[in-house]
Amino acid sequence: MSKVSSEENIAAIYSMLARAWGRQHWWPARSRFEVIVGAYLTQNTSWRNVEIAMRNLHAARVLSVEGIRNISVGRLERLIRSSGYFRQKARKLKMFVRFLDRCYGGSLNKMFAQPTAELREQLLSLNGVGPETADSILLYAGQHPVFVVDAYTRRLSIRHGILPDNAPYEEIRSLFERSLTRVPELSAIVVSSSSAGKASHSPSRMSLAARSPLAQVFNEMHGLIVSAGKQYCLKSKAHCDQCPLGPLLRPSSG
DNA sequence: TTCCGGCCGG
DNA sequence: CCGGCGGGAA
Incomplete structure (x- = not known):
């Protein structure tokens, strides 16, 4: 052959x-932060169940850095219940925002302005972020060229x-x-x-x-x-x- | 029952 | 390398 x-x-x-x-x-989301939340929630979980959780978060007006920063873990758990592993994932989402606040003053712009390799290592050091989640965040939320x-x-x-x-x-x-x-x-x-027509x-x-x-x-x-x-x-x-x-x-x- | 857009701790 | 995490849909 x-x-x-x-x-x-x-x-x-x-x-x-x-x-x-x-x-x-691919990766339907209204904001970069929504992509990040989705990346956590979809870990070993069907996207169908993640959508339910995302709708809950949106309806509760907490689908933002602010929102996750201020919500209680208990209420967050309740809202994302449908996505499974909800106790772990709630804690991990809170941990991400804490990381963002500590290292980048809560700014996703500053975070994604970091060089790809350095940011990747930082994300991987977070509890709850493995290689796939890190790369999903880098690519789909940050437009960094990683597969x-x-x-x-x-x-x-x-x-x-x-x-x-x-x-x-x-x-x-x-x-x-x-x-x-x-x-x-x-x-x-x-x-x-994608851009068949100019001046979109x-x-x-x-x-x-x-x-x-x-x-x-x-x-x-x-x-x-x-x-x-x-x-x-x-x-x-x-x-x-x-x-x-x-x-x-x-x-x-x- | 199986499967799902993983990851962590022992 | 292995068990646990966990609800929703097929």
Whole structure:
């Protein structure tokens, strides 16, 4: 069989899924802080249950740094109950705000102005923030160019022979970042389908995307992988015959 | 019963 | 490396 490098495989996955499904509008949230809260709440938890908690927080008007700073742990627990592990997660959200206050005077702007690598280490030092949560915050709340590795990424990569099943997080992350950085036309796929019309009516959003095209590619790739994982690459069973990536698995004459 | 966009402590 | 955390939906 023809030997294809992992980098080429990953690039192929990106272009096939992007072509099949287009933009993902991934990580729905109204603010950066909302992204951060969601990153905590969705740990080993279905997004469905997180949405209920987010609605509760929004209705209680505490979905902000201020709000989480001032709310009691008991009431916070009650509001996020649906997301599971609610006692741990309530404490950890309070701990994040304490960290933000202590190190950045409560300013997300100051926090995200930090260099990516330093901020990543700081986030990882927080109790309740592992690599996936840290990278989700960096990428989706801060537009820092890091690729988020999750269970879907591992599963899909293992099944496609890109990774051994014992590959450590950092190895996967650097592999995906390398693969998606190297191929220049990947960003063109994102850009072409996003800003087809010039002079859009949402300039703030566009300038952000334009400032960090690499982050946009990482963002899209993660969203596409999650879609594939939810629809086809299920945990117990994979429906490769229906999946847009099916052809990659079949030994072809190439 | 299983599964979910993990992480921590022993 | 392993158990615990935990509610909601399929």
